[in-house]
Amino acid sequence: MSLKKYPGFIDVHVHLREPGATQKEDFLTGSRAAVAGGFTFIIDMPNNPVPTFTIEALNEKIKFSKKAVCEVGFHFGTNGKNLKEFKKAYSHPRVFGLKVFLNQTTGNFLLDDEQVLEQIFAVWKSEKPILVHAEGEKIEKCIALSKKYARKLHVCHISQKEEVQMIRIAKKNKLKVTAGVTPHHLFLTTSDVKKLGNFALVKPALKTKRDQNALWQGIKDRTIDIVESDHAPHTKQEKLSNSPAFGVPGLETTLGLLFKAVHDKKIKEADILRLLYEAPKKIFNIPDKKNTFIELDPKKSYKIGENGYQTKCNWSPFDGWKLFGKVESVVINKKPIVVNGKKV
Numbered sequence: 001m002s003l004k005k006y007p008g009f010i011d012v013h014v015h016l017r018e019p020g021a022t023q024k025e026d027f028l029t030g031s032r033a034a035v036a037g038g039f040t041f042i043i044d045m046p047n048n049p050v051p052t053f054t055i056e057a058l059n060e061k062i063k064f065s066k067k068a069v070c071e072v073g074f075h076f077g078t079n080g081k082n083l084k085e086f087k088k089a090y091s092h093p094r095v096f097g098l099k100v101f102l103n104q105t106t107g108n109f110l111l112d113d114e115q116v117l118e119q120i121f122a123v124w125k126s127e128k129p130i131l132v133h134a135e136g137e138k139i140e141k142c143i144a145l146s147k148k149y150a151r152k153l154h155v156c157h158i159s160q161k162e163e164v165q166m167i168r169i170a171k172k173n174k175l176k177v178t179a180g181v182t183p184h185h186l187f188l189t190t191s192d193v194k195k196l197g198n199f200a201l202v203k204p205a206l207k208t209k210r211d212q213n214a215l216w217q218g219i220k221d222r223t224i225d226i227v228e229s230d231h232a233p234h235t236k237q238e239k240l241s242n243s244p245a246f247g248v249p250g251l252e253t254t255l256g257l258l259f260k261a262v263h264d265k266k267i268k269e270a271d272i273l274r275l276l277y278e279a280p281k282k283i284f285n286i287p288d289k290k291n292t293f294i295e296l297d298p299k300k301s302y303k304i305g306e307n308g309y310q311t312k313c314n315w316s317p318f319d320g321w322k323l324f325g326k327v328e329s330v331v332i333n334k335k336p337i338v339v340n341g342k343k344v
Contacts, residue, residue: 002297002299003295003296003297003328003329004295004296004297004298005293005294005295006038006273006277006293006294006295006296007273007277007289007292007293007294008038008039008040008041008070008289008292008293008294008330008332009038009039009040009041009255009276009277009294010039010040010041010042010043010276010277010280010281010284010286011034011039011041011042011043011228011229011231011251011254011276011280012042012043012096012097012180012226012228012280012283012284013043013045013131013156013157013180013182013228013229013230013231014030014034014042014043014044014045014229014230014231014251015044015045015047015230015231015232015233015247016030016031016042016044016065016072016231017030017048017233018030018048018061018064018065019048019049019050019060019061019064020048020049020050021048021049022312023235023312024233024234024235024238024312024313025233025311025312025313026064026067026312027064027065027066027067027068027072028067028068028069029310029311029312030042030068030231030233030251030311030312031067031068031069031070031072032069032310032343033231033249033251033252033309033310033311034070034251035069035070035310035327035330035332035337035338035343036251036252036310036327036338037229037251037252037253037254037255037256037327038255038294038296038325038327038330039070039251039254039255039276040070040071040289040292040294040330040332041070041071041072041073041286041289041292042070042071042072042073042251043072043073043074043075043096043097043284044061044065044072044073044074044075045075045077045099046074046075046076046077046099047077047099047101047109048061051077051079051109052074052075052076052077053076053077053078053079053081053082053085054082054085055085055088055089055092058074058076058089058092058094058095061074062074062094069332069337069343070332070337071289071332073094073095073096073284073286074094074095074096075095075096075097075098075099075131076089076090076092076095076097076098076099077098077099077100077101077109078098078099078100078111078120079101079109079111080111080113080116080117080119080120083119083120083123086098086123086124086125086126087125090124090125090126090128091126095128096128096129096284096285096286097128097129097130097131097154097284098120098124098126098128098129098130098131099131099132099133100117100120100130100131100132100133100134101132101133102117102132102133102134102135102138102142103133103134103135103138103203103204114141117141117142117145118145121145121146121148121149121151122149124151127152127285128152128284128285129151129152129153129154129178129283129284130142130146130151130152130153130154131154131155131156132153132154132155132156133156133157133203134155134156135159135160135163135204136160136162136163139155139158139163139166139167140166142155143166143170143175143177146170146175146176146177147173147175150176151176152176152178152283153175153176153177153178154177154178154179154180154283155167155177155178155179155180156180156228156230157180157181157182157185157204157228157230158179158180158181158185158204158215158218158224159181159182159185159204159205159206159207159211159215160204160207160211160214161210161211161213161214163179164179164214164215164217164218164223164224165214167179167218167223167224168218168221168223171223178225178226178279178283179218179223179224179225179226180224180225180226180227180228181215181218181219181224181226181227181228182202182227182228182229182230182250183227183229183250183253183254183257183258184200184202184206184230184248184250184317185204185206185207185211185212185215186212186215186216186219186227186257186261187257187318188200188206188317189206189207189208189209189211189212190205190206190207190208191209192206192317193206196317198239198240198244199239199248199315199317200248200317201239201244201245201246201247202230202232202246202247202248203246203247216266216267219267219271219275220267224275225275225279225283226275226276226279226280226283227254227258227275227276229250229251229253229254230247230250231249231250231251231311232246232247232248232249232250233247233248233249233311233312233313234247234313235313236313236314236315239315248316248317249309249311249313249315249316251311252304252309252310252311252316253304253316253318253321253323254276255272255276255325255327256302256304256323256324256325256326257318257321257323258271258272258275258276259272259298259323259324259325260321260322260323260324262298262324263299263324269298289332289333291331291333291334292331292332292333293330293331294327294329294330294331294338295327295328295329295330296325296326296327296328297325297326297328298324298325299324299325300324300325300326301322301323301324302322302323302324302326303320303321303322303323304316304318304319304320304321304322304323305319305320326341327341328340328341329341
């Protein structure tokens with residue numbers, strides 16, 4: 001086995017479910033899943049049952065996060081009714097962005113008032129990005145507001161060919177716009193829904209091969225800046241219910257899938273460094289961690305799920321897939337977390 005050293009990777013889009021839904025995940029289990037997947041810094045999303053819309057809720061979440069085995073940052077959230085909290089939020093050292101939900105997702109935080117959306121862009125006077133869950137023409141609206149107010153805009157988990165083109169045009173026009181894509185949109189399509197059933201239900205929904213090809217092209221020409229897992233664990237019972245939850249876990253599979261893409265000659269190893277480290281660090285102003293690194297053999301294959309999962313939900317849509325680059329060691333701020341593939 002030939003181990004190579006890499007920086008600890010960064011996932012800017014995870015849902016660790018604490019507080020309020022710890023039957024799915026918590027900061028301990030979610031951070032263990034992160035470390036198993038090669039991530040040493042993750043940023044938690046705000047759409048908990050009690051959302052991170054106030055500084056009080058943020059500080060409570062920070063207390064819960066002390067049990068995490070990796071470093072954790074937070075995105076603040078808004079439904080447009082907490083604008084007075086913004087100044088404290090964007091000056092908070094543990095906050096890395098503001099999340100706005102413009103299409104339906106987990107939690108009832110949909111914002112569909114364009115005037116309120118414009119107020120959010122006007123009031124968030126920060127170099128920290130505004131992140132949007134937006135699809136189709138709502139992305140165009142956000143790009144226009146980004147231009148009008150000179151705000152940094154990050155469009156999460158784009159999934160369609162037309163959306164890639166919107167981002168491409170925005171970048172050509174020198175706007176402060178970046179975009180992320182998930183591994184499930186890169187590796188699964190509508191055809192996988194037949195096999196996986198409810199375990200393939202995600203927001204945004206899986207798309208066609210045509211869309212998927214456009215996403216890979218977006219990575220190649222740097223229209224897409226980062227890969228974000230959108231780690232969204234739900235219990236098997238929730239997935240199999242009559243009203244199944246949307247979302248899939250992703251922290252333990254993202255890196256292995258990207259090394260599979262290197263193995264399949266879809267991307268190069270340097271692309272992984274850009275997508276999971278260099279671009280996230282730059283976009284979200286994450287400081288360098290000189291004494292944090294991981295080690296793995298990029299050519300060593302392994303089967304997902306053969307030794308179980310660290311995530312509390314204990315499943316993956318990629319169960320049984322042959323991936324590459326199993327993480328063998330993780331060191332965070334000089335402290336060994338994983339040695340010889342096992343938690344310390």
